[in-house]
Amino acid sequence: MNNLTPKKIVEELDKYIIGQNKAKKAVAIALRNRWRRQLLSDELRDEVLPKNILMIGPTGVGKTEIARRLSKLAQAPFIKVEASKFTEVGYVGRDVESMVRDLTGLALNMVKTEHMEKVQEKAQVLAEEKILNLLLPPPRSQKKTALAEAPEAEAEEKKNYNETREKLRSQLREGQLDNRYIDLEVREKVVPFGIVSNIGMDEIEMNLKEMLGNFLPEKAKRKKVKVPEAMQIIQQEEVNKLIDMDKVVREAIERTEQNGIIFIDEIDKIASRGSTHGPDVSREGVQRDLLPIVEGSTVSTKHGPVKTDHILFIAAGAFNVSKPSDLIPELQGRFPIRAELDALGKDEFIRILKEPRNALIKQYVALIETEGVKLKFTNDSIEEIASLAAMVNERTENIGARRLHTILEKLLEEISFNAPDIKDKELDINAKYVADKLSDIIKDEDLSRYIL
Numbered sequence: 101m102n103n104l105t106p107k108k109i110v111e112e113l114d115k116y117i118i119g120q121n122k123a124k125k126a127v128a129i130a131l132r133n134r135w136r137r138q139l140l141s142d143e144l145r146d147e148v149l150p151k152n153i154l155m156i157g158p159t160g161v162g163k164t165e166i167a168r169r170l171s172k173l174a175q176a177p178f179i180k181v182e183a184s185k186f187t188e189v190g191y192v193g194r195d196v197e198s199m200v201r202d203l204t205g206l207a208l209n210m211v212k213t214e215h216m217e218k219v220q221e222k223a224q225v226l227a228e229e230k231i232l233n234l235l236l237p238p239p240r241s242q243k244k245t246a247l248a249e250a251p252e253a254e255a256e257e258k259k260n261y262n263e264t265r266e267k268l269r270s271q272l273r274e275g276q277l278d279n280r281y282i283d284l285e286v287r288e289k290v291v292p293f294g295i296v297s298n299i300g301m302d303e304i305e306m307n308l309k310e311m312l313g314n315f316l317p318e319k320a321k322r323k324k325v326k327v328p329e330a331m332q333i334i335q336q337e338e339v340n341k342l343i344d345m346d347k348v349v350r351e352a353i354e355r356t357e358q359n360g361i362i363f364i365d366e367i368d369k370i371a372s373r374g375s376t377h378g379p380d381v382s383r384e385g386v387q388r389d390l391l392p393i394v395e396g397s398t399v400s401t402k403h404g405p406v407k408t409d410h411i412l413f414i415a416a417g418a419f420n421v422s423k424p425s426d427l428i429p430e431l432q433g434r435f436p437i438r439a440e441l442d443a444l445g446k447d448e449f450i451r452i453l454k455e456p457r458n459a460l461i462k463q464y465v466a467l468i469e470t471e472g473v474k475l476k477f478t479n480d481s482i483e484e485i486a487s488l489a490a491m492v493n494e495r496t497e498n499i500g501a502r503r504l505h506t507i508l509e510k511l512l513e514e515i516s517f518n519a520p521d522i523k524d525k526e527l528d529i530n531a532k533y534v535a536d537k538l539s540d541i542i543k544d545e546d547l548s549r550y551i552l
């Protein structure tokens with residue numbers, strides 16, 4: 101995080117997202133501020149609240165993409181929720197707090213994985229000893245009493261045992277024992293039958309197992325497994341014994357509270373104008389439910405209470421029907437940073453097709469290449485695709501960069517279908533090919549409405 105300066109963050113985002121510099125800057129500053137805050141005195145740190153961001157821009161211009169890439173960079177617990185989901189029929193009043201619970205669950209997995217990695221080596225050492233014990237049980241202790249009067253004999257036996265054990269150890273490490281079987285006792289938590297009905301059994305069972313945790317009876321099963329698998333099972337058991345779950349939980353809650361990012365997409369869908377009947381009631385209701393969480397409150401989770409004061413919220417919406425000012429005033433005030441994203445045109449499309457790490461053209465070339473066909477897009481073909489996309493966006497509906505997906509899909513439909521049988525192993529896609537394939541569809545407005 102130290103090196104993740106705002107400039108660096110923007111640079112990283114640039115690898116995937118074209119343009120939208122204002123939004124990139126805003127999220128970069130917000131992320132950096134969290135790091136700055138960590139360096140403050142305890143007293144001041146509590147006072148500095150995150151500056152939540154509202155990203156405003158038409159559909160398909162990179163709002164979600166920016167948030168997604170940001171979270172990867174930050175390595176912070178991150179979740180994305182659709183605000184509109186909380187208004188769906190059957191979900192009314194679905195508890196908005198669940199987003200904080202999900203975030204905590206995510207942080208827990210993150211922290212747990214880190215802790216597990218740390219003890220992996222130690223667990224391996226312990227597991228090796230256990231495997232050796234199973235392969236070559238140590239001299240019995242009863243024998244010891246019998247031998248107590250003959251110390252030399254005992255020492256002799258011990259020496260022999262240790263030698264054999266070391267021999268076995270090197271065989272184990274070299275993999276010479278990989279085909280041997282070991283009788284292993286594995287413990288599994290079982291959900292008693294009849295505790296739940298049979299709907300969605302898997303999920304319920306998983307949740308139950310997690311929820312009831314240690315209260316479930318453990319069933320010991322004897323299993324014959326090969327040495328490498330036994331090693332894995334035992335190592336995993338040791339890892340679980342070595343990590344301090346209380347500490348993991350404490351750290352996870354801390355990380356959620358201090359570093360968590362919640363991305364609320366489609367926030368414009370819960371903004372409403374004036375009217376107070378119909379679905380709008382529930383929309384405003386959702387806003388009211390959101391308010392305390394965004395403002396800072398304590399949410400109880402199964403891991404303990406989590407304070408939301410310092411969680412960073414990034415909201416996004418197209419706001420083509422409603423405006424940010426249609427949100428209830430309290431909520432507007434909690435998103436002080438407004439970042440506008442620009443509509444995309446031909447020039448951006450050209451760059452989007454070519455430049456990002458995961459650029460569409462690169463994806464298609466790689467996909468088709470698996471069939472042994474090498475696609476080559478000439479520069480004029482890319483320009484043609486971009487200008488057709490811009491034109492269709494203008495004439496029908498502006499769906500931003502998503503238009504490139506539909507156009508490319510149509511353009512390459514035939515090649516994609518025939519690729520396995522194409523004899524010609526190199527194909528040039530030039531402007532003429534693009535025009536041939538697409539101009540008929542584009543000329544006919546109705547047709548392009550359906551196809552592109």
Ligand SMILES: Nc1ncnc2c1ncn2[C@@H]1O[C@H](COP(=O)(O)OP(=O)(O)OP(=O)(O)O)[C@@H](O)[C@H]1O
Nearest residue numbers: 116117118158159160161162163164165452501502
């Ligand atoms: N500026 C951009 N640079 C690169 N790719 C982009 C850009 N804008 C959009 N895309 C691509 O277009 C697709 C849609 O973008 P995204 O999901 O970010 O849209 P959005 O702004 O969240 O739209 P919506 O309001 O519909 O949710 C993604 O595949 C994304 O990679």
Ligand SMILES: [Mg+2]
Nearest residue numbers: 163164165365
């Ligand atoms: Mg989106």
